Amino acid sequence: MIHLFCALSCEAEPIIQHFNLFKIKEFDLFRLYQSGDKNITLTITGVGKINAAAAVTFHHACLSTSPSDIWLNVGIAGHSSIPIGEVCLINKITDYQYGTTWYPQILFEIDCTSAALITHDAPSSQYQNSLFDMEASGFYQMALRLGTAELIHCLKIVSDNQQHSVENIKADHVKKLITKNKLKIVQLLNSLKPLAKELSRINTIPECYQTLIDEYHLTQSERIQLLRLLNQWSVRFPNDDIMCLVSNIKNGKSLQKKIKTKLIESDFSIYD
């Protein structure tokens, strides 16, 4: 699943239209939107890091999330010199009030600038060499408790700089900036999807596990050991069906012994 978070309606509208999201009426503390196939969700958090953190928690409580989900904060930010309209993927988030820092892990190539960001408590026109916004630290801090670091990101579009101050920002202008860059958002999500898929595969219990525990009498401890062995098997022999190996086994102890022996006797290298 993909969870998107925007502070303002004008930031969210182009995304809602692009992904054809509809409002979920039963939740009214924050505005929640969802796609028809329920794979993409969006929450409008309101301005500020406390609102952002609360919205992430609410989103998690209302919609069931998993560690292999993608979390993305999309919004506008200011910078001293980056031109207006440029898209930046955040590689460092600093909370101005507490000085705490987080480093979103960028494990993929993407066609946009990567930059550091400072989250302030109020709008500021003292432009610096870092981007600044008002939500990212709250969003990231809370999402980190619910998701996996590599799948949590902030994408910011520069809306104001020293030449064009924050006072001149209008909703229509923000909408245009997001609309113009919605393909970059899609591109980022497409880069994250294979990682999410990989993580989902890692966390999935192998299909044969249920078959084997139904077939053989195993203690709780033996079941845990079996799951560990099956996970090792899926890494070492991703294309081999384990059921062929254990087809003539009589009891649980022999089952584990057979898998262990095969794993130990096979050559293994950590290099490709």
Next chain:
Amino acid sequence: MINTIYIEEEIAQHPRTLDIIKRFPDASRIACRRYGEVFNRKSQNFRLQKKNPALILAKKHKNLVLPTPKQYSLGAEYNYYFSHMLANHFV
């Protein structure tokens, strides 16, 4: 190929740091206070991280070598060892 290099602020201008980052001109450089802010943080996934490992340039502050337990000594009066586990790229 290394795409990201995290550099501790304290050693950002160290000659060895400058020498290493020269070898990765296209990598994005991110300043950090201590490597612990980046490395082995909660919620990180080891297997995903291995897909595109980053380089961390950090300073080792103490315990460069550790006293060897008596039973593992080589027979000299003072015996020490060090571990490569975290020190592959320490400056």
